[in-house]
Structures are given as C-alpha cells and as structure tokens.
Amino acid sequence: MGPAMKTLQVALIGYGFVGKVFHAPLIAHTEGLNLHTVVSRQPDVVAAAFPQVRIVAEADAAFADPAVDLVVIAAPNSAHAPLAEAALRHGKHVVVDKPFTVTLAEAQSVLAHAERSGRVLSVFQNRRWDADFLTVRKLIASGRLGEVAEFHSHFDRFRPRVADRWRERDEPGGGLWFDLGPHLLDQALQLFGMPQAIFADLAQQRAAAKTVDYFNVLLRYPRRRVVLHAGSLVPASGLRFAVHGTRGSYLKHGLDGQEDRLRAGGMPGEPGWGTDTQPGQLTVDEGGTLRTGSVASVPGDYREYYRGMRAAIMDGRPPPVTPQEALEVMGLIEMGIQSSLERREIAL
Structure with a gap:
C-alpha cells in the first residue's frame, strides 16, 4: 500500500x-x-x-x-x-x-x-467531457471522416418566455453568447485550433428579450468552415453535431445526458453514468457507395x-483547461461581439 x-x-x-x-x-x-x-x-x-x-x-x-x-x-x-x-x-x-x-x-x-x-x-469547461463531443473527437482523429470540410455545432433550446434571472438581463456577462458561446468555442478550438477569422450574428429574437438569445457564428479556416449556433426558439431541431468530410459525415442528435441526471438529483458514477442513449449516424464513402450505420458513443464523465x-x-x-485556452475563448467572445456590432468579419 x-x-x-x-x-x-x-x-x-x-x-x-x-x-x-x-x-x-x-x-x-x-x-x-x-x-x-x-x-x-x-x-x-x-x-x-x-x-x-x-x-x-x-x-x-x-x-x-x-x-x-x-x-x-x-x-x-x-x-x-x-x-x-x-x-x-x-x-x-x-x-x-x-x-x-x-x-x-x-x-x-x-x-x-x-x-x-x-x-x-x-x-x-465540462463539455469537453460530453459523450457526444468525445465521440466526435475520436471519429475525427480516426480519419474515418477524412479531412473535415464543415463542422456544425448546435445547442438549441425552446424557451419562448424570458426568465427573470441575471443570465437573461442586459448586464455584463448576460445573454446566450456568454452562456453557451464559451462551450461551443472551446470545443471548436480543441478540435481545430484558432481560426483565421470570425463572423458573428448575435440577436434578440424573443419579443421580451433584454439581451442576446440567438447566435450564429462562422469560424473561417483556410478551407474548413465551422458554424456554431444557439437559439432560444427552436422547438424540435435536436441536432447537436453535423460533421462533413472528404470520406464521410457524422450526424448527432440529442444532448449528453449528464446535466439532466444531475438536475434530477442523480449522482456522478451511478450505473450507466455518462452513456449516450441516442447514438450518432456515420455515413462513409465505400468505393463510391455511401453506407450509413450508428456509432457507439464514448462514455462521458464531468469528473x-x-x-x-x-x-x-x-x-x-x-x-x-489552461489559462491560455481560457484567454483564447475570451478573445473570440469579444471579437464575436465586435463582429456582430459592425456586421463584418473580424480577422484574428
């Protein structure tokens, strides 16, 4: 011992x-x-x-x-x-x-x-340990998708009523870009590194919104394009990831279940913790024929x-998560705000 x-x-x-x-x-x-x-x-x-x-x-x-x-x-x-x-x-x-x-x-x-x-x-940055993200990361690294051309990351919700809480008020750090933007930016940087430029559309779509409740952000790389999206008026999309490459595509619907289990009072490490009940679909080019099948997810664990x-x-x-990685995300958060205000792409 x-x-x-x-x-x-x-x-x-x-x-x-x-x-x-x-x-x-x-x-x-x-x-x-x-x-x-x-x-x-x-x-x-x-x-x-x-x-x-x-x-x-x-x-x-x-x-x-x-x-x-x-x-x-x-x-x-x-x-x-x-x-x-x-x-x-x-x-x-x-x-x-x-x-x-x-x-x-x-x-x-x-x-x-x-x-x-x-x-x-x-x-x-707990969402580095989401089952869906770990699976995407493994798939890209394996080369089964080939060279990634398009990467779409969605975190959509249906919350038509504006809640009376600080996250939804017009105050420093409020709004969806500060709430979900850091997650989606961090995941993109983990996969592809810093982009050459960012173009962001930040909006208030709900009638009573006081701050950003929608974003659609394009990260530009030499050939690859990365789209990060979150909305508050999306009743039935469910898309989490769409990854398209020179050899295949991966589509994933549904969110990692760890947050729902924690909200319900579940405890980390319980049987089945971090398993994904909604596997993604992988479509690959096999000699000119496209074949589709499900992909077992890598288990996630925020611990x-x-x-x-x-x-x-x-x-x-x-x-x-290193301080340098945190600085890179904060830099992109600020540049996204500038891009949206000026309605133009901001080069890094």
Whole structure:
C-alpha cells in the first residue's frame, strides 16, 4: 500500500443553479476532493444536501480559511474576475466557471494574479467531457471522416418566455453568447485550433428579450468552415453535431445526458453514468457507395475535469483547461461581439 491520498479541501462560492447542479455533486464525488465550505445566502438549502459542509455568507471567510486549498467560483459572471483575484491573493488555487470573465482585459488581469501567486488557475469547461463531443473527437482523429470540410455545432433550446434571472438581463456577462458561446468555442478550438477569422450574428429574437438569445457564428479556416449556433426558439431541431468530410459525415442528435441526471438529483458514477442513449449516424464513402450505420458513443464523465485539477495541484501537471485556452475563448467572445456590432468579419 502506498501513502494515503491527500484530500484537497474545496470552497464553492455560489449555490445557484451551476453551483448546486454541477460543481457541488462533482466535487463531492471526485476521489481526493472534499467539499469543505460553501458560500451561500441560503444555508438551509445547502445544509439539506450537504449537512457536513461549513456554510458561510461571505467569500472572504472562505478565502481566509487556511484549511481551504481550492476555491471554485460559481457566482454570476460579472463577479468572476474580482472573486478569482481575491482568492489568488489569499494563495488559493482557483477554478472559475465559464465564461472565465466578461472581458479579455479582466481575463488577462486574473491570469497575471495567478502567475504572481504561483497557483493553479483553470476554467470549468465540462463539455469537453460530453459523450457526444468525445465521440466526435475520436471519429475525427480516426480519419474515418477524412479531412473535415464543415463542422456544425448546435445547442438549441425552446424557451419562448424570458426568465427573470441575471443570465437573461442586459448586464455584463448576460445573454446566450456568454452562456453557451464559451462551450461551443472551446470545443471548436480543441478540435481545430484558432481560426483565421470570425463572423458573428448575435440577436434578440424573443419579443421580451433584454439581451442576446440567438447566435450564429462562422469560424473561417483556410478551407474548413465551422458554424456554431444557439437559439432560444427552436422547438424540435435536436441536432447537436453535423460533421462533413472528404470520406464521410457524422450526424448527432440529442444532448449528453449528464446535466439532466444531475438536475434530477442523480449522482456522478451511478450505473450507466455518462452513456449516450441516442447514438450518432456515420455515413462513409465505400468505393463510391455511401453506407450509413450508428456509432457507439464514448462514455462521458464531468469528473474528469476535477480529477485533472487535482493532478495539476498535487503533481504539477497542466490544468485540464489552461489559462491560455481560457484567454483564447475570451478573445473570440469579444471579437464575436465586435463582429456582430459592425456586421463584418473580424480577422484574428
């Protein structure tokens, strides 16, 4: 038997939707991590789910606690940068939920704080560990699609009513481009690297919308074209990925089921966790004949992100999402806004 695994003590700032549904259960079910503190103004809600956790009302109490190793920030987007910088000043390692910040300048400032403190900084990009994305990544790498010519990534919803919540208000970091844009941009960069240019159409389609609730974004590469799309008035599309290459196409409908299971109170690691019940369809060119069949999905597991964070802190490995990757996404978020406002393509 080797030495006992050191358990990292984690403080979670924010117990709204993202903190409650994603971060708290993932931290609690990742070996070598312990949910030590939750910063929330709803102590009864937290205590009902995690009775053993220390609950404080202010983030400063978590920052000042010498027992805390890692701070996870799941507060509203506009608070990401100041909270991250404060945690780093207190010598804590930091995970920020996406988007990293609300401006590229803020992102660069947070990164400078991390470099000065010598602490690990990362952004939570859980959708790198979606079953559908892992399957697409494996298929492209295998060469079965040939050289990818077109890549379409959709994350559509049917939410005709505008909810009264900060994500749907006209405030820094609000709207669909900041909510889903970071996921789709990060996945595209993981597959293809930085594009040559971006052309973005950001819109408000619902009558009562106060901020962006639709985007259609084109990333231009030398020959390849990547289209990222999200709408709020899409009752029945269901398309997640369409990938077309010189040897074949892959079509995937339906979302990874991990979020739905977490929303329903499921716990990471349960039987069947991360399996995809709706396999994609692969069409390949076999000597001039197109043949179509289903493709078994690679299982997904969002805990891989937190396992990677633990390895980064304990073993000095690169974090699962590096600060440079976070900066690249923030740069594209800003350029997308500029492109939409100016109605033109922005070269990188």
